[in-house]
Amino acid sequence: MAKWMSVAQVKEKIEENSAEEVTAQYLEAIGKSKINGYITVSEKALEQAKKIDAEGHNGPLAGIPIAIKDNISVVGLPNSCGSKILEGYIPPFNAHVIEKLLAAGAVILGKTNMDEFAMGSSTETSYFGPTANPWDLERVPGGSSGGSAAVVAAGEAPFALGSDTGGSVRCPAAFCGVVGLKPTYGSVSRYGVVAYANSLEQVGPLANNVTDIAVLMDVIAGYDRKDSTSIDSKIEYQKALVEDVKGLKIGVPKEFFGEGIHPDVEKAVWNAIHKCEDLGASWEEVSMPHIKYALASYYIIAMSEASSNLARFDGTRYGYRANGENWHAMVSKTRADGFGTEVKRRILLGTYALSAGYHDKYYLKALKVRTLVKQDFDRALSKVDVLMAPTMPNPAFKIGEKIEDPLTLYLSDVNTCPINLAGVPSLSVPCGFTDGLPIGLQIMGKPFDEPAVLRAAYTFEQNTDYHTKRPSEVA
């Protein structure tokens, strides 16, 4: 069996052999892994595949294996969020997206590594140790869905689910040379996904090609009454896979090509824009003057929401519990021992930003800046169909290189987090290499205009070969 397969190829293999055999081969690849991409491998995967074989492959994803980020609840599998504080916790219910996947016949291979509570851009803050980038095992895979991106890049799953609060699907997609989509806010239910910053995050797919992103979106997107921000967009994602960009208007926001961008990244992204132009699209520069304030606004909002969302981890009902002479001491010790440094930093900063005397200066100010950033997107996207820019200003960095200084690490989210403030869809697709490391092209669209984003990405992919390159480190 080829190590890297599209969903269509996996389907063929299942028909030729069986879902059980295909699952067994992925489990074998996972067993030989060099990247620490999975936190838990499901012991029930083979059993699930056998059942699908017995039932006769019904459903759009019948027998197709998938990897799930470890903050998305699956009954019977631990849901650690990369944290000690959820030690031993096994969710008693499935996330909405998992119900959809199971109904479509997908086989869950396991749960993937991530920055603790999705707070990071490198997967180094996981309690279970860092994941390695399949293109260079000394480098980070990006984050926070680093495990999901790395296992897809390493051929240990055909596709995966991640979550994206400020770039957590697109950053690792860019660093690992795979495709990742942050859908429009509201298109995919967040029910059963452990909340970090709920006004910003969406579940998103990661795959080896644009087609498989659309295949997965057709299964997981849609209305869910258990998520009060759910919107039924009725988009047919696979129908958007049209190889034609004639007449497509591309906006190039110059603010995304700021100081510190790697020259090869800048070159690769411009080459991609010119490629689209050759294929019949047109481009123009657009200005988004508030983008430079997006990062600060994003972090204040994310940390503030986190300080509230993570209050539930108090040792009372599940997970790790420390001893304490009274309730306050028990909770304070549980959280001191159970959370890692970065999570504690963000909770403390968020608590500060919401506390009496500072609420208006930080939190309210950030929400107002969010409005200005959103207006920048509205204005830019009123003139063009999509925006194109680098996903990450630089390629994957070395493990340990940025972990000591939080601000340095935060700055790497500069091109991804504005999208979450505005809630628009954004996809990262491979567009080149520098010193053997992948580069991602970011394509952003109007709210619920994933079809335009997918059309641009699909056409670019069909006319280039970046997505066919595989990392030799894990071959």
Added chain:
Amino acid sequence: MITKEDVEHIGWLARIEISEQETVEYMEKLNSVLGYFGQLDELPTKDVTPTYHVAEIYNVFRDDVVEECLPQEVVLANTEHKQDGAFRVPKIG
């Protein structure tokens, strides 16, 4: 600028125990991040409406009907600290 006392205070508000040595470390790292956040001050926002979330959804209601929920033993299955069908915690104060 955030002081040692501020760190201790927010540690208490967030219910995270912080040692003497950690207080100094947090103070330095938090001040560096807050310094960066300070750049927002240069942007005038007096008449700007805040955006809490971007979905154009306001009140979401459902019919007030009883539905099946998780059984008590399933909800209690994730902790050893339970008694008589309830979670057991140390006394509050």
